[in-house]
Amino acid sequence: MKSLAELDKLRDTLQQEMKARQGEHDVSIAVSMGTCGIAAGAREVVKVLLNELKEQELSYVALTQTSCVGLCRQEPLLEVKMGDEKVIYVNVDQEKAKEIVRRHLMRGEIIKEWTAS
Amino acid sequence: MEMYRSHVLVCAGAGCISSDCKSVQQALLANINDLRLDNEVKVVETGCMGPCDLGPVVMVFPDGVFYRKLKPEDTREIVNEHLLKGKVVTRLLHTPVGSTEKVTSINELEFFQRQTRIALRNTGLINPESVEEYIARDGYRALGKALSQMTPEEVVITIKESGLRGRGGAGFPTGLKWQFTAAAPGSPKYVVCNADEGDPGAFMDRSILEGDPHSVLEAMAICGYAIGADKGYIYVRAEYPLAVERLELAISKGREYGLLGENMFGTGFSFDVEIRVGAGAFVCGEETALLASIEGQRGEPRPKPPFPAQEGLWGKPTVINNVETLANIAQIILNGAPWYASMGTEKSKGTKVFALAGKVNNTGLVEVPMGTTLRDIIFDIGGGINGGKKFKAVQTGGPSGGCIPEAYLDTPVDYDSLNELGTIMGSGGMIIVDEDTCMVDLAKFFLDFVQDESCGKCAPCRIGTKRMLEILERITSGQGREGDIELLEELSYGIKNSALCGLGQTAPNPVLSTLRYFRHEYEAHIRDHKCPASACPELLTYYIDPRACKGCGVCSKACPSDAVLGEKKKPHTIDLNKCIKCGTCKQKCKFDAVITV
Numbered sequence: 001m002k003s004l005a006e007l008d009k010l011r012d013t014l015q016q017e018m019k020a021r022q023g024e025h026d027v028s029i030a031v032s033m034g035t036c037g038i039a040a041g042a043r044e045v046v047k048v049l050l051n052e053l054k055e056q057e058l059s060y061v062a063l064t065q066t067s068c069v070g071l072c073r074q075e076p077l078l079e080v081k082m083g084d085e086k087v088i089y090v091n092v093d094q095e096k097a098k099e100i101v102r103r104h105l106m107r108g109e110i111i112k113e114w115t116a117s
Numbered sequence: 118m119e120m121y122r123s124h125v126l127v128c129a130g131a132g133c134i135s136s137d138c139k140s141v142q143q144a145l146l147a148n149i150n151d152l153r154l155d156n157e158v159k160v161v162e163t164g165c166m167g168p169c170d171l172g173p174v175v176m177v178f179p180d181g182v183f184y185r186k187l188k189p190e191d192t193r194e195i196v197n198e199h200l201l202k203g204k205v206v207t208r209l210l211h212t213p214v215g216s217t218e219k220v221t222s223i224n225e226l227e228f229f230q231r232q233t234r235i236a237l238r239n240t241g242l243i244n245p246e247s248v249e250e251y252i253a254r255d256g257y258r259a260l261g262k263a264l265s266q267m268t269p270e271e272v273v274i275t276i277k278e279s280g281l282r283g284r285g286g287a288g289f290p291t292g293l294k295w296q297f298t299a300a301a302p303g304s305p306k307y308v309v310c311n312a313d314e315g316d317p318g319a320f321m322d323r324s325i326l327e328g329d330p331h332s333v334l335e336a337m338a339i340c341g342y343a344i345g346a347d348k349g350y351i352y353v354r355a356e357y358p359l360a361v362e363r364l365e366l367a368i369s370k371g372r373e374y375g376l377l378g379e380n381m382f383g384t385g386f387s388f389d390v391e392i393r394v395g396a397g398a399f400v401c402g403e404e405t406a407l408l409a410s411i412e413g414q415r416g417e418p419r420p421k422p423p424f425p426a427q428e429g430l431w432g433k434p435t436v437i438n439n440v441e442t443l444a445n446i447a448q449i450i451l452n453g454a455p456w457y458a459s460m461g462t463e464k465s466k467g468t469k470v471f472a473l474a475g476k477v478n479n480t481g482l483v484e485v486p487m488g489t490t491l492r493d494i495i496f497d498i499g500g501g502i503n504g505g506k507k508f509k510a511v512q513t514g515g516p517s518g519g520c521i522p523e524a525y526l527d528t529p530v531d532y533d534s535l536n537e538l539g540t541i542m543g544s545g546g547m548i549i550v551d552e553d554t555c556m557v558d559l560a561k562f563f564l565d566f567v568q569d570e571s572c573g574k575c576a577p578c579r580i581g582t583k584r585m586l587e588i589l590e591r592i593t594s595g596q597g598r599e600g601d602i603e604l605l606e607e608l609s610y611g612i613k614n615s616a617l618c619g620l621g622q623t624a625p626n627p628v629l630s631t632l633r634y635f636r637h638e639y640e641a642h643i644r645d646h647k648c649p650a651s652a653c654p655e656l657l658t659y660y661i662d663p664r665a666c667k668g669c670g671v672c673s674k675a676c677p678s679d680a681v682l683g684e685k686k687k688p689h690t691i692d693l694n695k696c697i698k699c700g701t702c703k704q705k706c707k708f709d710a711v712i713t714v
Binding site for chain 2: 003004011014015016020021025031033034038046050063065066067
């Protein structure tokens, strides 16, 4: 360790890997993982989301799961929460999941046509 | 970048290890691999989280869900339901004592809510074997700040102004100790960490070493910079193998990252640490005995002065700080002296870790600001006495301390308030006893301990405590004589005034403090040959309540001395001449018909 600045740089990198351990997150994605969701392919959506978050280095986003929310027909379904704003996307597939990360999380653009009506 | 959607923290403090957290962890990993979640879920082994009676415990992030008392077979459900589907497994949540509702998150547990964790800020939250996780939580920033932005004098002044006092027992101001050593002539100087935690029931130092070893190394390096030392020793007992192992790993990781060793932070300052493993003698926690032991001599104390600040290790100026004291240092440097001094009472600043043990519901480690009342610690955080029994006393400070009865439960705890009550803060052990504990017997336990641990160098401690123990044994076996209490007092004051070191000088404290608050129990033993708590076996008389006895004969079969007489299906009686008072009949009786008077 050569200087305090070097330590701080290392700390900032390492902190990204510890983000999941914070109790509270401003931004989160909750994928509905009831039997209905899993049957419709929610597991694959979770995997794709995690990969995409990793690739885009969005470690501040909490990726969680919830149970069936009742809209079984429109699974896979996920909820994006940014601060107080909550958006539910329905019939999400792997491609849509990537888009949601890129457009909604990174650019703040809500993709209206995929949300629950 | 490494990224997982969920971190699962498994407590691997010594408490949880003894409740078999290892097989829980293995089963958890196996189930995670079975469902191929190993790329998404990270399992982290941490140090002690604190609520030891609930072990093995597991925390799942990002939701912060807290599972307790897990068995390996429970992990399948956690993985299938929670980690895969996000459904909390309600069955495995904790229900606090006195509540009917299950608690999901640790933030809702009063046990955690009421705590202010500074010394324990990382234990249970990080992987102690990962210096990276320590750095991510601002680890070694205080060292970097001290080395590159502060003079050694400024570091000493900061610690002085923080009001931090030694957490090992005597409560000497840490900053003053550093100042004296920095000013003492002589070179080289040394930093010694006293990790010879020996008080029965206290395990905060072990917990810090096992759960956050880098916090101790960082503080030792800061101290080295402040006093002008480039070498530190950690004296840790061999009974703490896990602490030794994690310290060794931490030291090698620290060296790897250049956080120990030559030219740290490019400032030219060098510091390195070595471990010295002690054989586990209680007296080696006394600083002069500890130094002798590091030097390879017999672990015996020597008279003070000269104090270690002048003539310590190999006759050179030495700072000796306890583990918990050191665990506060980095936070004080980072947040400033006023921040630390804003917590606590007038003369005792900051927080203190207490180890709750005995007849209390939530046994474990808690860290609270100085000045928190005993009632808050024992009843709010500790959850009160188990089994609905009545609180009788709390023993603080281990064998050097004393007991505090119910009347003083609202005392704000700090060094001085405890001294006024005739006990000491000590290392922060709190043994809670209920109405079933005999106070004479309790005093005997501690005296037996110090008598055993006396190094024998000085006569008052070696012989005096032996005589006191004999008198206590006499009293608890019903052979007490008039004048025994006065004799105990006379011996106590004699030993206090003439013993060589802290061990002997404080050895009579448990007797004096039980005499102060529970003299009537001594008198009952001596004059009436009765033990008011019905705890001293030799003072009990066993009877069978004829109304409750069903004549089942279980007790008469179990009695080793054939003292229980009677026909089947008729009330039995005990022949008091044959009864050896072993209590077997009382244990075996299913109808609570055996009573003691």
